Amino acid sequence: xxxxxxxxxxxxxxxxxxxxxxxxxxxxxxxxxxxxxxxxxxxxxxxxxxxxxxxxxxxxxxxxxxxxxxxxxxxxxxxxxxxxxxxxxxxxxxxxxxxxxxxxxxxxxxxxxxxxxxxxxxxxxxxxxxxxxxxxxxxxxxxxxxxxxxxxxxxxxxxxxxxxxxxxxxxxxxxxxxxxxxxxxxxxxxxxxxxxxxxxxxxxxxxxxxxxxxxxxxxxxxxxxxxxxxxxxxxxxxxxxxxxxxxxxxxxxxxxxxxxxxxxxxxxxxxxxxxxxxxxxxxxxxxxxxxxxxxxxxxxxxxxxxxxxxxxxxxxxxxxxxxxxxxxxxxxxxxxxxxxxxxxxxxxxxxxxxxxxxxxxxxxxxxxxxxxxxxxxxxxxxxxxxxxxxxxxxxxxxxxxxxxxxxxxxxxxxxxxxxxxxxxxxxxxxxxxxxxxxxxxxxxxxxxxxxxxxxxxxxxxxxxxxxxxxxxxxxxxxxxxxxxxxxxxxxxxxxxxx
Numbered sequence: 011x012x013x014x015x016x017x018x019x020x021x022x023x024x025x026x027x028x029x030x031x032x033x034x035x036x037x038x039x040x041x042x043x044x045x046x047x048x049x050x051x052x053x054x055x056x057x058x059x060x061x062x063x064x065x066x067x068x069x070x071x072x073x074x075x076x077x078x079x080x081x082x083x084x085x086x087x088x089x090x091x092x093x094x095x096x097x098x099x100x101x102x103x104x105x106x107x108x109x110x111x112x113x114x115x116x117x118x119x120x121x122x123x124x125x126x127x128x129x130x131x132x133x134x135x136x137x138x139x140x141x142x143x144x145x146x147x148x149x150x151x152x153x154x155x156x157x158x159x160x161x162x163x164x165x166x167x168x169x170x171x172x173x174x175x176x177x178x179x180x181x182x183x184x185x186x187x188x189x190x191x192x193x194x195x196x197x198x199x200x201x202x203x204x205x206x207x208x209x210x211x212x213x214x215x216x217x218x219x220x221x222x223x224x225x226x227x228x229x230x231x232x233x234x235x236x237x238x239x240x241x242x243x244x245x246x247x248x249x250x251x252x253x254x255x256x257x258x259x260x261x262x263x264x265x266x267x268x269x270x271x272x273x274x275x276x277x278x279x280x281x282x283x284x285x286x287x288x289x290x291x292x293x294x295x296x297x298x299x300x301x302x303x304x305x306x307x308x309x310x311x312x313x314x315x316x317x318x319x320x321x322x323x324x325x326x327x328x329x330x331x332x333x334x335x336x337x338x339x340x341x342x343x344x345x346x347x348x349x350x351x352x353x354x355x356x357x358x359x360x361x362x363x364x365x366x367x368x369x370x371x372x373x374x375x376x377x378x379x380x381x382x383x384x385x386x387x388x389x390x391x392x393x394x395x396x397x398x399x400x401x402x403x404x405x406x407x408x409x410x411x412x413x414x415x416x417x418x419x420x421x422x423x424x425x426x427x428x429x430x431x432x433x434x435x436x437x438x439x440x441x442x443x444x445x446x447x448x449x450x451x452x453x454x455x456x457x458x459x460x461x462x463x464x465x466x467x468x469x470x471x472x473x474x475x476x477x478x479x480x481x482x483x484x485x486x487x488x489x490x491x492x493x494x495x496x497x498x499x500x501x502x503x504x505x506x507x508x
Contacts, residue, residue, distance in 0.1 A: 088123065089491040109159070124503065128195075131481065132198040133194040136194040143194055143197065144290065151189050152189060199477060213464055216467070225454050227452060227454055230406075230408070230450065231404040232407060232450075233395075235395065237382060237389075237393050238440050240441075247350070248325070250347070250348075251318075256318060259327055262329075269286070270287060273341060282342065287343055290339070291338065292340055294338075300322060306319050306326075311330065313331070314330055316328040324347070325346075326343065326345075327343050365429065375392070376393060402462050417444055423447075430444070490507065492506055
């Protein structure tokens, strides 16, 4: 049985201490009488008084301990493997859902506990299967989570009170455990379904078994193309950024300045900048940065700062803090070269001329995209946008982002939009013209037309069944105990092992 469970049993059984204590005292009294038989009259009386006084004092101490612990004891709702779910975890989970913008209307405590049971089961077996989550990665997400909350509640004490923690450290530890367990749970689920695939025949069978009157309705879908003009950054502006990063490096290496302070004050990567430029651990076997960044990071010695270099995101310098086997703990400072007003005007004018040629019929939209678009991801395909969720060309009008929807909602088929100005999250400006190349009105699911969507639905169902099968087997193989009122719950899984 895990240590933390034994500790809880110890706490719950504190009341037995008084009984044991009384027994021990009586044994001591008897022993004393046997050893000092010749001094029964005087010494026994004195010792009896001492015993009575000690007994009363210690009983008072035990009562005080019991009283204090009675206030601290939090009932155990359930145990799953090495994990304990406390009664207080259920309302805390509700608060977490609401704080994240979710709704708990109509959700019962039993359903919340069922969700917690699943998460703990996945996390428990993730550890058993040696699935690992980097503490550095979790800490980075803790910091990001707190910063997101602070945008809504600027006072950290409000968050401490909201999550019923004693102080900021308790809050961070609490969020750390939530995020780590969620990551373990997510990785375990991903491992369960990573080899689940689906054949065209299975997709057809999935579709055929849906009664015609119950087949899903897909909303209006559009195919959209665009041509993008990005303002050119002058060589002079690029050199300004490079020189500034070189100065940052010199201040740290030669003058003892703080790399972290430089990142906080000057980095254009706002998220990592708040954390002193920290990016967490890079793993040689699991690269998560662009190629240019990895090449520089893995070429550094521990404690070294790189020279400025360029990626698609801007210009960087990297500080390699520590090497732990295949993991490299790195921080960086990112700067974006500034775009001049003249460059903005040139890009807009260039795109206006392209639009005039399309309207005049001198060139097709697709050919103009191949010839003039600065967006390399789409220009080879005539500017056609790919839906990142479905990996096809169709965009569900009801699921479009508000910015994209606003740009095309009033466009007629084959109409070319006016030149639109756009700024991404990194502050990069660009101009674009858009066109709706095809429109599919709202319709009942069709196997031929909607094959990719139907395939995704069929694959999702197959993954759910794989997870259910895994869960059913692991519930039987895992120590699980449901306590108190929750034993009356009707769970979707066999948590009570009936």
